[in-house]
Amino acid sequence: MKPTDISDPDYFHRVVDCQWACPAHTDVPQYIRLIAQGRFADAYMLNRESNVFPGILGRVCDRPCEPACRRGRVDEKPVAICRLKRVAADLKGDITQRLPPIPGQKNGKRIACIGAGCASLTVANDLLPLGYEVVMFEKQHEPGGLMRTNIPAFRLPAEVLGEEIRLITDMGVDLRLNAPIASMKSLLAQGFDAVFVGSGAPRGKNLEIPGRYDDAAHVHIGIDWLESVAFGHINAIGRQVLIIGAGNTAMDCCRSSLRLGAADVKVMARKPLTLLKASDWEMEEALEESVEIIQCHAPREFVIENGRIRGMNFERLEYHEEDGKLQSRKLGEKFFPADDIILAIGQENAFPWIERDIGLEFDQWDVPLVDKKTMQSTRPGVFFGGDAAFGPENIIWAVEHGHQAAISIHKYCHGEDVGVRPPFAVNLTSTKMGIHEWSYSNSFDTSVRRLVPHVSLKERFKKISIEVELGFTAEQTQVEVERCLNCDIQTVFFAPKCIECDACIDVCPTACLTITHNGEEDDLRARLKAPADNRKQPLFVSESLKQTGRVMVKDEDQCVHCGLCAERCPTAAWDMQKSSVKIPYASDELAGTAQPPQRRRA
Amino acid sequence: MSFMQKPRVIHSKLPKNELGLTTRDYEGSMSTLCAGCGHDSITAALIQAFWELNIEPYKVAKMSGIGCSSKTPAYFLEEAHGINAVHGRMPSIATGANAADRNLYYLGVSGDGDSLSIGFGQFAHALRRNINMLYIIENNGVYGLTKGQFSASADVGSKAKKGEVNQQPPIDPVIAALTLGGSFVARSFSGDKGQLVPLIKAGIMHNGFALLDVLSPCVTFNDHEDSTKSYAHTRQFYHPAVHADFVPQKKPIRAAYENGEAMPVELHDGSTVVLRKVSKDYNPTNRAHAYSYLHEHQKRGEIVTGLLYIDEDQREMHDISNTVSEALRDLPYAELCPGSAALEEIQNLYR
């Protein structure tokens, strides 16, 4: 293999598994260290820089970082990254003074955002400090999008949501509530310099099977029903409830039902349990509340008696694999009684208000064609983001789309090529404090993952707004922060210094290092000290060593960043250096007449 | 010296041996030696070898004297027995322990100072008695622990860190062992685990005294330019003469070994050492030949390594003394101490 090019910013970024997996590249290990030091406001601001809504995301993020966390590979469970974020948000105090200043002198550019969900709010957050005017059109009477209308208050309290939205609207968003956009054409005629479409994926999928409309009052579309619950239009439901579908929407529907008076709630899944779409933790919480999840049942018909719903008939299925594909076989039918049925089988985009003759192209499924990097549609100056862009995702993806769209809009408004993206960079600084001392907590803490305490099952159903999770206690926080392996403290190797004494290799607790003769990747992977079969993790290969011409190879997979290799190296050929990934934002761009960057780092 | 212990975390796919143990289960406490010391590498090689041999750590007795090298038994096989003896006196203590319980695996770890300076007499006698043990000299040419004075293995002309030049001829433990009748004589280098680990395994399984001289650079006091025991010097003049592969009992010996270049030597427990000659003219079963080969190459400044001499038929101490096969501890008291009448009888034999 060729020597690894560590000047490529992606190399060390990739080692920080959580940050690499986070769509917005949140600097997780650094914020965890800040929490460890009790610097909650600093931790919050660092989070806010990339994910904009730390209080919200610290509760409801889909957390792609956690399955990626290295701790999960050397230990049973990953670090509770998401719940630590909440600690920073809960304890931050007042941070309004630390937000970027909004220039009094505007730059003369007006941007329209359609929808006031997290995607649009992120665009506003990034552009307002640069002097833009942002007009945001929202069809509801409150901003927040699905975070407000669909994520139930027992998971995300209104105050937390309200506070983080206000931080942005208070930057001077021209927010027009109760203002649905009915025609893109006429909006475009209003002379905005750019338009951002952040209208979400607002249509819940229907289930056209016999009996669907025979008692329509008791058959609900999940996301519409949750919205009605959120706005207080619905505050009761029957005793027996069936939820059709088993994704995250289903989990919110079943748990909301329990809080509106249902006593017997079943989630009906077509697939086997192991293949369900809902996140593990959402399912766990539903099960904790005695919701039943029934697998391998496909809905066949609504059963109606005297114009009133009685329940539903299902086909019982059995699955087996055929030619690598999952095939089902019918085993028979089964009836399940119900007073109300909620359909939670998915969402789709819908753009009845976008004319099809304005140069904005849609594909065969009526989804707009959007560039994955620039977020621009086929009509220059019209950008998409969030669920509106590529279909339903989650909040953190919507935020990342918002950041990218903001960069594009900034470039577009100043006549620059939106295709030329600002580069990532990595900065390295040694953490050496003494011969065997580092400026981070390098020893491995064997503690197991802490569990967030919950409100008791007796208390939590009293009101739908009672937040179930209580957040970590101070003691739990103190333990959990130490579980982080500091993957951003990188092992940096300087080949000319190595005398091939093997000290680093012998001391490494997780057998990451090998000195051997070079070879092709497959061959090298087979010759390392411990099996290097996790192909998702890169190998570091050094230049040839001085004394024998062999190479130093490091399998990044299970390095616990303990620094012992660097401590035991007699020549300091290894050093532990902190990598900071420089993530580009609109404010870093010196596009056109924009003000110089005003972003403050934590 | 690192202040923290090596973390207990392990690689999730670290291989296990027949006992279900990983190499981590053969470790001891964290080394307090200087970072980069060759001795730590030998520790790692010992861990690897005992792990590969599937030996339960509690069946091992670690014996050592005084020196950085002699400290290392604390850093491996935590659950083994051990005696850290007085400077240079480990061989006699090992002899006593071995006499009392011949059923443990004996491992002596010593230094060039410990064995060739103060303990040379003791070393010679353990060797000639052919005590059944692996005796490792971690050879760095200096007294590391006492700050780097020349030891008896320092070469003529080798320079100390502060500049003075050694004038005294060295004692070469390999030559000494050959002349004193050693039954297993080998040399290796801490920086070559590919060679060292099989030699350790063969030495442990050898029936008798296995001398293993391991060049082990002292990074702090003897790794500079003009030192003949540095990493760089050793690598430059390294001359492997015979490579030894250790083949455990159960494994058949590969046919490739049968073609003359390789020479299988069966050990008493049925395992085999296969000697692969790097130098075609080398004969590791001929003492006189080994001696002259070493001499010749040493004149050129070369460091000859490998399993240089082996004689598996030589009788070890217990065979010569016709002792019981059990550990004395396991004998019934009446047999171990038959009483004054029996003593009287024995004494009568000499009257």
Ligand SMILES: Cc1cc2nc3c(=O)[nH]c(=O)nc-3n(C[C@H](O)[C@H](O)[C@H](O)COP(=O)(O)OP(=O)(O)OC[C@H]3O[C@@H](n4cnc5c(N)ncnc54)[C@H](O)[C@@H]3O)c2cc1C
């Ligand atoms: C039940 C449910 C639970 C979820 N739980 C989570 C979770 O726990 N974690 C997570 O990360 N994600 C979750 N999601 C997904 C997440 O809510 C969305 O991916 C995210 O809100 C998308 O943000 P957005 O800004 O693209 O759109 P949205 O949040 O949908 O916001 C779009 C806004 O645009 C407005 N709008 C639409 N059309 C127009 C128009 N023509 N004119 C004016 N305004 C318009 C809408 O009223 C809305 O306010 C959940 C989704 C659902 C349905």
Ligand SMILES: Cc1ncc(C[n+]2csc(CCOP(=O)(O)OP(=O)(O)O)c2C)c(N)n1
């Ligand atoms: C009887 C006695 N004399 C002298 C000493 C001082 N002393 C301690 S270690 C040592 C030399 C050790 O050298 P070596 O065996 O080569 O070990 P190294 O430290 O080089 O590994 C000496 C002379 C002592 N401990 N006891």
Ligand code: SF4
């Ligand atoms: S920091 Fe060094 S010693 Fe520690 S696990 Fe990583 S490679 Fe091994």
Ligand code: SF4
């Ligand atoms: S400890 Fe340092 S000098 Fe020794 S092998 Fe490792 S990198 Fe090289």
Ligand code: SF4
């Ligand atoms: S002084 Fe020399 S022999 Fe002793 S620990 Fe340090 S490097 Fe090793």
Ligand SMILES: [Mg+2]
């Ligand atoms: Mg010495």
